[in-house]
Amino acid sequence: MSEFVELNFGPQHPSTHGVLRLKAKLDGEIIRELEPVIGYLHRDAEKLCELTFYADNLILFDRMDYVGSMLMESGYLEAAEKILSIDPPERAQWIRVVMNELSRIAAHLVWAGAFGLDLGMLTPFFYCFAERDKILDIFTEICGTRQETNYMSIGGVYQDITPEIMDHILEFTETFPKRLEEIYKLFVKNDVFISRNKGIGVLDRETAIDYGVTGPMLRASGVNYDVRKAKPYLVYDKVNFEVPVSYKGDNLARFLVRFEELRQSVKIVREAVKKIPDGPHFNPKAKKPMMIRLRGDGEYYARTESAKGEFGVYIVGDGGVKPYRVRVRSPTFKNLSVLPVLAKDQMIADMVAISGTLDLVFGEIDR
Amino acid sequence: MKEQLGESVSAVNGKDGIMVHTVAKERLFEFMKEMKEKGFDSLSLITGVDRKDYLEVVYHLHNFATDEYVEVKTTTDNGVVPSLVSLWSSARWDEREEYDLMGIKFEGHENLKRIFLPENWVGHPLRKDYNLKNIQYINMDKDGEDYATFDPGDGW
Numbered sequence: 001m002s003e004f005v006e007l008n009f010g011p012q013h014p015s016t017h018g019v020l021r022l023k024a025k026l027d028g029e030i031i032r033e034l035e036p037v038i039g040y041l042h043r044d045a046e047k048l049c050e051l052t053f054y055a056d057n058l059i060l061f062d063r064m065d066y067v068g069s070m071l072m073e074s075g076y077l078e079a080a081e082k083i084l085s086i087d088p089p090e091r092a093q094w095i096r097v098v099m100n101e102l103s104r105i106a107a108h109l110v111w112a113g114a115f116g117l118d119l120g121m122l123t124p125f126f127y128c129f130a131e132r133d134k135i136l137d138i139f140t141e142i143c144g145t146r147q148e149t150n151y152m153s154i155g156g157v158y159q160d161i162t163p164e165i166m167d168h169i170l171e172f173t174e175t176f177p178k179r180l181e182e183i184y185k186l187f188v189k190n191d192v193f194i195s196r197n198k199g200i201g202v203l204d205r206e207t208a209i210d211y212g213v214t215g216p217m218l219r220a221s222g223v224n225y226d227v228r229k230a231k232p233y234l235v236y237d238k239v240n241f242e243v244p245v246s247y248k249g250d251n252l253a254r255f256l257v258r259f260e261e262l263r264q265s266v267k268i269v270r271e272a273v274k275k276i277p278d279g280p281h282f283n284p285k286a287k288k289p290m291m292i293r294l295r296g297d298g299e300y301y302a303r304t305e306s307a308k309g310e311f312g313v314y315i316v317g318d319g320g321v322k323p324y325r326v327r328v329r330s331p332t333f334k335n336l337s338v339l340p341v342l343a344k345d346q347m348i349a350d351m352v353a354i355s356g357t358l359d360l361v362f363g364e365i366d367r
Numbered sequence: 368m369k370e371q372l373g374e375s376v377s378a379v380n381g382k383d384g385i386m387v388h389t390v391a392k393e394r395l396f397e398f399m400k401e402m403k404e405k406g407f408d409s410l411s412l413i414t415g416v417d418r419k420d421y422l423e424v425v426y427h428l429h430n431f432a433t434d435e436y437v438e439v440k441t442t443t444d445n446g447v448v449p450s451l452v453s454l455w456s457s458a459r460w461d462e463r464e465e466y467d468l469m470g471i472k473f474e475g476h477e478n479l480k481r482i483f484l485p486e487n488w489v490g491h492p493l494r495k496d497y498n499l500k501n502i503q504y505i506n507m508d509k510d511g512e513d514y515a516t517f518d519p520g521d522g523w
């Protein structure tokens with residue numbers, strides 16, 4: 001019987017993207033067995049949701065995927081508004097699409113920068129975060145906060161979008177594509193980057209579906225599934241965009257799919273900002289003092305496409321002002337569960353590259 | 368809209384228009400096997416709902432080819448339901464999570480231990496009768512394993 005060396009990796013380690021602990025059994029430099037240990041950021045948001053009003057729960061969702069908080073907000077509201085029978089007006093839906101896509105760009109830029117760091121590239125990190133800061137400046141203008149925005153609310157959005165902000169967003173969509181191609185070249189023109197990612201961590205279609213993997217990871221494995229196309233929510237059926245799919249399933253494929261998504265998101269933002277109709281940005285049925293008195297009944301499962309994959313929110317209401325049960329389908333939780341399969345019989349250094357392409361955000365995994 | 372499917376009852380009763388199949392837990396595994404053969408290749412979500420006198424387990428199944436979602440519901444009085452790990456690998460972590468937070472025991476799961484909380488944590492937080500005033504602290508032993516304690520001096 002051969003003997004393995006046990007290696008503890010994390011929970012405080014720069015390349016684990018948060019507080020992930022990995023227990024590996026090593027045969028030389030090859031990983032034979034890998035066990036992720038999670039829960040270091042756990043605060044049981046699902047329980048906290050049961051204790052507060054429907055309107056107040058929004059801030060808990062901000063803190064799930066904290067790099068793309070608008071996506072989390074609209075994911076929760078997709079379910080909560082149906083439970084409370086409140087429809088957001090058309091203008092609010094368009095504003096939400098713009099904010100969702102800006103948030104997706106911000107989230108993917110964090111991933112790209114951190115992925116570079118995992119592979120020992122420092123430069124792209126600064127490029128990515130400089131661009132991300134411009135989006136956060138737009139968020140500051142529109143709601144006063146950079147990350148945990150709490151901008152959307154039941155019945156619409158909390159503040160109306162002004163023509164100046166729309167100009168700033170359009171200006172961003174003009175300058176960003178050029179910078180994006182620069183960042184892209186920093187990665188793909190680097191031979192070391194290509195050789196460390198091409199053919200590494202291949203995830204085949206059957207395994208991906210079996211483990212419940214969604215989002216860019218699933219699309220990189222050859223499944224054309226994007227909730228924005230499959231079951232359009234908000235006004236995603238009225239904007240033009242394409243869903244990138246790769247059939248290789250390796251690290252490089254996941255990288256390329258995410259970069260193509262960045263380009264598509266810019267396209268959506270540019271189109272949606274111009275199409276924002278006039279009208280109210282808020283449904284008066286859900287105005288401020290009334291908001292916490294709204295009663296929800298029935299069950300609803302809403303799925304939305306977050307930056308990481310299919311973000312599902314399942315709410316069970318019992319006719320009260322607080323939800324009876326809230327369940328979150330966290331895409332990164334499922335994506336991480338496939339890491340032991342991907343990292344088996346790989347080198348330690350490759351495992352770091354693979355976990356970099358999973359796009360882990362621990363606020364969402366541990367909830 | 369109700370139809371009889373073996374010994375299960377199928378109806379749309381949520382606001383989302385998703386078909387809900389209600390199955391007895393004794394028949395759950397066979398029913399799920401049939402569903403998988405029908406093309407539901409992904410188990411998207413497992414939810415436990417504490418209905419105070421019994422527990423309800425809700426499974427969301429997804430068919431990628433037709434993009435169809437269905438719910439399968441089952442109830443249990445003693446908190447034991449069969450595990451579906453042999454059908455879908457995604458059940459492995461979801462069942463561990465529901466065991467950890469809701470206290471549902473999945474019979475046949477090869478590694479049913481807590482996923483978020485330390486192994487000796489007292490109670491299951493998502494149960495309606497869980498006492499939130501009973502604060503537990505977490506510390507780490509010499510081997511690097513987490514443990515829970517009621518003694519605030521022992522916590523971090």
